[in-house]
Amino acid sequence: MSKLITRRSVMAAGAAGAVGTLTTLPISMVRLAFGGTRDDFTFTYISDAHIQQIKGASFVRNWDMGLKRAVAEANLIQPESDFVMFGGDLAQLGKKDELDHGGEILSHLSSKLHCVMGEHDYYFDLGEYWSKLYGPQYYSFDHKGVHFVVLNSILTFDEWTFRRWPTAEQRMQEMAGLDNPNSSPFMVGEKQRNWLREDLAKISHETPIVVFSHSPLQKIYKGWNFWTDDAEEVQALLQPFNSVNVIYGHVHQIQYNQIGNISFNSVMATAWPWPYPQSYAQAESHLPVLTVPMNRGDPFFERDATGWQLIDVNSGRVAARYQLWDNEPRTVAFDHKQGRPVDLAFQEPTNRRLPQSHY
Amino acid sequence: MRRTLAVLAIGFSLSALNARADEFTKADTDRYQKEYLNVVADGRALWTSGTLGTNGVACGQCHPNAANTHPETYPKFQKQLGKVAQLFEMVNWCVRNPLEGKPLAADDPKMTAIISYVNQERRGVKLAPGTH
Ligand SMILES: [Fe+2]
Numbered sequence: 132m133s134k135l136i137t138r139r140s141v142m143a144a145g146a147a148g149a150v151g152t153l154t155t156l157p158i159s160m161v162r163l164a165f166g167g168t169r170d171d172f173t174f175t176y177i178s179d180a181h182i183q184q185i186k187g188a189s190f191v192r193n194w195d196m197g198l199k200r201a202v203a204e205a206n207l208i209q210p211e212s213d214f215v216m217f218g219g220d221l222a223q224l225g226k227k228d229e230l231d232h233g234g235e236i237l238s239h240l241s242s243k244l245h246c247v248m249g250e251h252d253y254y255f256d257l258g259e260y261w262s263k264l265y266g267p268q269y270y271s272f273d274h275k276g277v278h279f280v281v282l283n284s285i286l287t288f289d290e291w292t293f294r295r296w297p298t299a300e301q302r303m304q305e306m307a308g309l310d311n312p313n314s315s316p317f318m319v320g321e322k323q324r325n326w327l328r329e330d331l332a333k334i335s336h337e338t339p340i341v342v343f344s345h346s347p348l349q350k351i352y353k354g355w356n357f358w359t360d361d362a363e364e365v366q367a368l369l370q371p372f373n374s375v376n377v378i379y380g381h382v383h384q385i386q387y388n389q390i391g392n393i394s395f396n397s398v399m400a401t402a403w404p405w406p407y408p409q410s411y412a413q414a415e416s417h418l419p420v421l422t423v424p425m426n427r428g429d430p431f432f433e434r435d436a437t438g439w440q441l442i443d444v445n446s447g448r449v450a451a452r453y454q455l456w457d458n459e460p461r462t463v464a465f466d467h468k469q470g471r472p473v474d475l476a477f478q479e480p481t482n483r484r485l486p487q488s489h490y
Numbered sequence: 491m492r493r494t495l496a497v498l499a500i501g502f503s504l505s506a507l508n509a510r511a512d513e514f515t516k517a518d519t520d521r522y523q524k525e526y527l528n529v530v531a532d533g534r535a536l537w538t539s540g541t542l543g544t545n546g547v548a549c550g551q552c553h554p555n556a557a558n559t560h561p562e563t564y565p566k567f568q569k570q571l572g573k574v575a576q577l578f579e580m581v582n583w584c585v586r587n588p589l590e591g592k593p594l595a596a597d598d599p600k601m602t603a604i605i606s607y608v609n610q611e612r613r614g615v616k617l618a619p620g621t622h
């Protein structure tokens with residue numbers, strides 16, 4: 132237990148006289164009212180663990196610690212979440228050993244687990260072993276009046292996937308480098324879009340929809356694949372619904388946006404943070420203007436700018452509580468008056484701290 | 491002593507040919523640029539290599555296109571190092587910690603390559619030494 136408590140949280144807990152509590156954990160969930168018969172509920176979102184094998188039974192300690200800590204904390208929250216989503220990139224290079232090691236850590240979760248496919252899980256064996264462990268790569272389920280859809284958004288051109296690379300290892304390596312010019316843009320593809328159209332045909336337009344994808348179903352920066360090539364086509368299928376929420380991993384940073392009826396929220400990685408694309412001086416990015424960026428990570432605190440989140444859809448829209456280790460938690464929730472997600476503390480420019488432009 | 495005389499002799503003989511110290515041709519600048527870009531390419535290879543450290547982790551995993559390395563701000567005071575540090579010291583900090591590797595000497599050709607790559611990806615940004 133004491134292993135999970137950081138220096139900062141121990142100091143804060145000590146100051147408050149509450150020794151042994153994890154100060155980053157909310158004591159109880161905020162309940163938001165929503166008309167109708169749905170029960171309030173919360174789910175946990177853990178993403179981008181990037182479990183990386185060094186050799187044999189040895190794995191990169193840093194990434195292991197991120198996932199272990201998220202799982203341990205997720206098991207402590209009260210009331211327990213209804214289910215846990217894992218948002219993809221469980222492995223670093225899609226190896227069976229990595230998926231097994233990560234799967235072993237995830238197996239300690241006390242709630243039901245649903246998984247999303249990430250490119251790091253996929254491009255070694257095209258998702259074969261992952262599917263053995265976690266089942267179909269795209270599916271939907273209903274929970275307490277909300278329709279949840281999981282997509283595999285990290286597919287790409289057949290030529291790239293099936294014909295370009297001499298070995299599966301090389302294909303995985305080429306896709307694993309975020310800034311690698313040899314990689315290829317992500318897409319959902321026609322087959323899944325047709326499936327999605329049929330899946331949604333049975334759903335009333337009043338039903339809140341939550342779509343889980345690994346890559347953003349919007350276009351932010353192609354150079355790092357913060358991008359889905361057929362994003363507009365997928366969005367068009369979702370726009371007729373009154374409350375649509377897309378939650379994505381992959382970007383290892385907080386982003387949020389509103390496009391028509393669709394709200395977008397990203398989730399954090401447990402492994403490591405990424406710089407915002409606008410910090411790359413040689414390219415232009417399209418980070419949604421709504422996003423209040425995270426502080427820059429502090430490399431002297433290994434878990435800084437990583438974390439996990441508690442999410443509810445009690446208002447029909449996503450409220451995401453980011454549990455940020457070694458940093459202050461943030462909440463990004465839909466504002467019904469403004470019709471878009473906002474950061475509950477920092478959205479107004481006058482409420483922002485001098486951004487931590489250094490560590 | 492004999493060496494100095496020899497250098498002087500060369501100097502005299504060159505000026506006798508009317509050469510000036512700062513004279514270089516397009517072929518020269520092309521060659522300088524090529525030499526530099528070769529070292530940048532070596533730096534990019536090290537940046538994305540899992541063998542620079544000991545645990546298979548590469549700099550590029552956390553710093554795509556060397557983003558968030560801010561070479562323009564060095565030298566600067568690093569609170570955690572407790573002194574004004576140079577870029578190579580922060581490079582070594584990341585070599586030792588996330589990569590669990592051995593620090594490189596300041597003039598190690600690998601360090602030169604890494605620093606060349608970092609600066610190349612940051613070209614065009616104004617120098618801002620000492621800032622954060
Ligand atoms: Fe990832």
Ligand SMILES: [Fe+2]
Pocket residue numbers: 220249250251345380381382
């Ligand atoms: Fe990813």
